[in-house]
Amino acid sequence: MEAKNKGKAAAAKAAVDNHVKTSQVVGIGSGSTIVFAVQRIAERVKDEGLSVICIPTSFQARQLIQENGLTLGSLDRNPKIDVAIDGADEVDKDMNCIKGGGACQTQEKIVASNAKEFYIIADISKQSKELGTTWKQGIPIEVIPSAYRPVQLTLEEMLGGQANLRMGVKKAGPVVTDNGNFVIDWQFQSLPKDWNKINQQIVLIPGVLDTGLFINMAKKAYFGREDGSLVEQTK
């Protein structure tokens, strides 16, 4: 297994083994790390008869749940989630995160905020002392397509920096989210001191759905090192 994947797999296994119990409703995040968590849940279903309902946060998560033979639920049928597990692009010492490198942040935030407990799994490169110092691609912000230009201008006038429309790779034009919207990656000029305030300011711009700033939501983070060892972090 590739070294980075060893860290991701170790973090995923620890979170699933420590926090997922039978009969629970489990929120399934998106990205490359969550793949290992879903595989571990599937292993426990097979080996121990674990029985859980999985709530996806994206098209990718939905596919993963189905491909691994797990029970697919929905927020309509299972609005109360026991535990949610997800990856992150950066996690600071207070457990605040930047998410949305894969454009899934809005559904991820809905699922995480309706979960009694929310756990982050990541390789050790995602651990950061101060939010905004390691993830350099900007804060992901989902916007309604017709509003993308005014939102870009408002962000730049209000907060400075640069607000870039995320463009597709192997697809002409912008990235389109699972909700049919666009993503703006806001790159700040100077490191914000109060991320909570910044998040609230951005969310209030008409046309913005949500941001990839997850402030004070995660209970614990599991970071895996390349040798498979773990770093556990709480606030």
Ligand SMILES: O=C[C@H](O)[C@H](O)[C@H](O)COP(=O)(O)O
């Ligand atoms: O939109 C994507 C999500 O927020 C992911 O959870 C995040 O980008 C981390 O992904 P990965 O596990 O691939 O590092």
